Amino acid sequence: MVSTGILPDREIAALFESGALAAPRGLDKDQIQPASLDLRLGEVAYRVRASFLPGPASKVAEKLDRLKLHEIPLGEGAVLETGCVYIVPLMEGLALPTDVAASANPKSSTGRLDIFTRVMTDHGQEFDKIPAGYRGPLYLEVSPRTFPIVVRPGSRLSQIRFRRGNALLTEGDLADLHEREVLVAAEKPNISGGGIALSIDLEGGPDGLVGYRAKHHTSLIDVDRKGGYEVPDFWEPLFNRGSRDLILDPDEFYILVSREAVHVPPAYAAEMTPFDPLVGEFRVHYAGFFDPGFGHSAAGGLGSRAVLEVRSHEVPFILEHGQIVGRLVYEHMAAPPRALYGADLKSNYQGQALKLSKHFR
DSSP states (O other): OOOOEEOOHHHHHHHHHHTSEEOSSOOOTTOBOSSOEEEEBOSEEEEESSOOOOOTTOOHHHHHHHHEEEEEEOTTOEEEOTTOEEEEEEEEEEEOOTTEEEEEEEOHHHHHTTEEEEEEETTOSSTTEEOTTOEEEEEEEEEESSSOEEEOTTOEEEEEEEEESOOBOOHHHHHHHHHHHOSBOOSSOOEETTEEEEEBOOSOSTTOEEEEEEOSSOOOEETTOTTOBOGGGTEEEEEOOSSOEEEEOBTOEEEEEEEEEBOOOTTEEEEEEOOOTTSOSEEEOSOOEEOTTTTOGGGTOTTOEEEEEEEEOSSOEEEETTOEEEEEEEEEBSSOOSSOTTTTTTOTTTTOSSOOOTTBO
16 A cells, blocks of 8 residues: 655655656765755756746746746856846656655755745646646746855755655644654644744853844855855854844844754654744745754754744844744655664754854854
């Protein structure tokens, strides 16, 4: 009997072997994660006038013919400027089985650089959603918001998660799982809306550091260069001066951290859901996937907190310590993964507290 749930690493590999997942070259050795696959940029980017969806009657390439302003070869590395929208055909294409659907999200490092990305399909009516049985190419919309970036073929900005059937845990299931496994380190977890709440830490550690605000007019960031940049060149540190609150200014980008440690047991995967706009004029967390083993003590993750990418919308907004800023929804895996996030894969963000992307020393 075929199990419902999020497909683990071994089943993602099987999709490639069967041709349900295809690419012009083999997968990179670290491309498959415990419950997701990194997606690679192709050979060219198209600067377009505006973001778009193809809609049920069109393919993405047909819309590109009408909307593209400039074609940019990525072969030697190319600069994508802030405030511009680019469409990049991805290396990976799909011929999914009729019982397998998928969803996409920016990678953690992508979100922490304030690079807005969304996956598109032919005839798609939603971003980041791939219907069961989809056969066709994948495209990535890329829009750097704060830092200009350098990318090349094979750069990985987004990730895809495959699922068979409905894998979501109900609120009752979440409460039971939290009772057994402690999903968030909170005395009385707030479980509602299908998820478990996370709140903001604006107290900070011994030095009072609570977050970072991105600087404007910086130099380029090469998305494939790990540990290559100095923090002060790109970020302004933010400290708790005793008030335990923070005024979010419109059009500024912040890196903050959750008050609670997060735990994703090995048989489950989690995702940060968009926060209810009725509760505050801000958006949290572009990069929403949490793989099995995140924060799991056996995988070296005891005490892992969720780093939050935060933007205010139209008006300044005051965040206060302990304020709810997002919810984690959990899904069960179709089978346990071979490797867990963390020690097994030398993952960048296991055991993290407040942490910038891997690009900074």
